Amino acid sequence: MVFLDFIFYAFIVVVAIQIIFYTFFFSRFAFLKQAKKYKKNISVSVLICAKNEAENLQNFLPLVINQDYPDFEIVLINDASNDNTLQVMEQFASKHKNIKIVNVKNTEAFWANKKYALTLGIKASKHEYLLFTDADCKPASKHWIKHMTAHFSDKKHLVLGYGGYVKIKNSFLNKLVRFETLVTAIHYFSFAKLGLPYMGVGRNLAYTKTKFFKANGFVDHMKLPSGDDDLFINQVANKKNTSICVTTNSFTESIPKTSFRSWFKQKRRHVSTAKFYKLKHKILLTLIYSSQLLFWGLAILLFSIPYNWEIVLALVLFRMIFQYVIYNKSAKKLREKDLLVLLPFLEVFLIIVQLTIFINNLISKPNYWK
Structure with a gap:
């Protein structure tokens, strides 16, 4: 029971971290109203x-x-x-x-x-x-x-x-x-x-x-x-x-x-550069990805037991609604709104792909650009 309590409270912390990122980071772009820039006609x-x-x-x-x-x-x-x-x-x-x-x-x-x-x-x-x-x-x-x-x-x-x-x-x-x-x-x-x-x-x-x-x-x-x-x-x-x-x-x-093979190879090459980012960027990006991974992993674990499933379900729905609002505003700006229909499924699949890429890059280095 102590272990389940630990998992449950860890899940609450992960949800809080996710909400913080969506509120204080990703909302910056989602609700951005870019001022009109006038042409400069520079060479x-x-x-x-x-x-x-x-x-x-x-x-x-x-x-x-x-x-x-x-x-x-x-x-x-x-x-x-x-x-x-x-x-x-x-x-x-x-x-x-x-x-x-x-x-x-x-x-x-x-x-x-x-x-x-x-x-x-x-x-x-x-x-x-x-x-x-x-x-x-x-x-x-x-x-x-x-x-x-x-x-x-x-x-x-x-x-x-x-x-x-x-x-x-x-x-x-x-x-x-x-x-x-x-x-x-x-x-x-x-x-x-x-x-x-x-x-x-x-x-x-x-x-x-x-x-x-x-x-x-x-x-x-x-x-x-x-x-x-x-x-x-x-x-x-x-x-x-x-x-x-x-x-x-x-x-x-x-x-x-x-x-999928060619795209996976391309992403391996792209992801390989992240370890050379500045430390503050690596910490923040790692926290974003790990909190996403833990959100779905812990949610699935708690549902499968089940343990406090009503609270877990409420937290999952709260985070997903919050995410949808941010992604909806962002996708509208970037003309990608059709992707939101499959949002949870695409997110889980992408997390798995990214984890696989991370493991593959630890084992071997990706090839040159072409």
Whole structure:
């Protein structure tokens, strides 16, 4: 009985921790009313690093080229592709004067290293303001550059945007991929609004060239296969220099993985960088995940006994309603409301996947970016 009492009170503490996070952290983004930013028309370099992305460049590069913006260049970085990516880039460059190509070849020191390729691209760019996306991404509107760069100022040198995924009907994997992306976005946008920015996504991210070189670029983590986005932001971002942009015209959409194995491999690579975050970020993120894991684990245990099931049920429903309110407001901002129908199921499945990834990464290191 003493053991069951301990489990029961531990469950109450876990629920309290979850409510604290939803109230004081995630609500920052959920109830955010972003002020309208007026266009600045600053000169911008859009950087796209591509490795074996010939088809995606054919499909999506025109959407970047046709942006409604007065002064921007496009820096296409061919990262040692072995398909006809370079040829596709050259075809576009022959028709558009604002396209610059950086052809990166593998070197022994930086073999298949995206950060090395990006560094060369940044050095080749001619403008101070840099906007990043991927070859498999498409801007949500022709005003993408305008909305993202409007958040730069004398004090704001980094802009975090949202990079979602294309919706695929009748696909549970697609919903899981998009749900994980939604949860991650809620976390990093909320932390940024709280003054604790810890990551961004390379699918939609902007910062200044001065900030990049003042921080010595990716030098501190050049040997790691991932982290050109989140580790760099974790290194340089603070409450004074970071802004977020969540207007729908500022979003990008990417082609999602269509097999669980390929997505799992991708997430293993992404998650592997988290251990290099600043200590305060690691503590908070670990507390978020562990409290979610314990919430469902202890609830299931207490229901299966059963033990004080009426109180347990009330606490579960209270936390789920609280979570739904926050996620509903956030998902509405990010155009992901269709995911909320499966919210509890997606959350439990994602927790299991994340635990599996954590165990796999302890056993072996993930591969390079492509």
